[in-house]
Amino acid sequence: MKQTTKLNTIRSGIVVIGALAFGYLNFQLGFKPFLEQAQETLQKSDSDPSQQN
Template identity: 60%
Template structure:
């Protein structure tokens, strides 16, 4: 009886892990275009300095 419970618990664990992996892959493949677009947007914004922060000290010094 104890062996049967252990086998059922192991089987349930394998099913849960498999379901979680399948769900992760489904979400990843479903949102992949959006994730890539967002990643490119973030990389692009980090590579270029923002114009408002670089002009701010110049505008305040020109007023003096």
């Protein structure tokens, strides 16, 4: 009984970690164009101080 509970706990942890990794990858792939555009905008604003208020 105790060993079965431990195996179920480990299995549940692996499933949770896998789901988190899958969600993170989906987020990165789905929002990649928006994230790249935001990063470029930030880099442009940092390199050109004349446009800052």
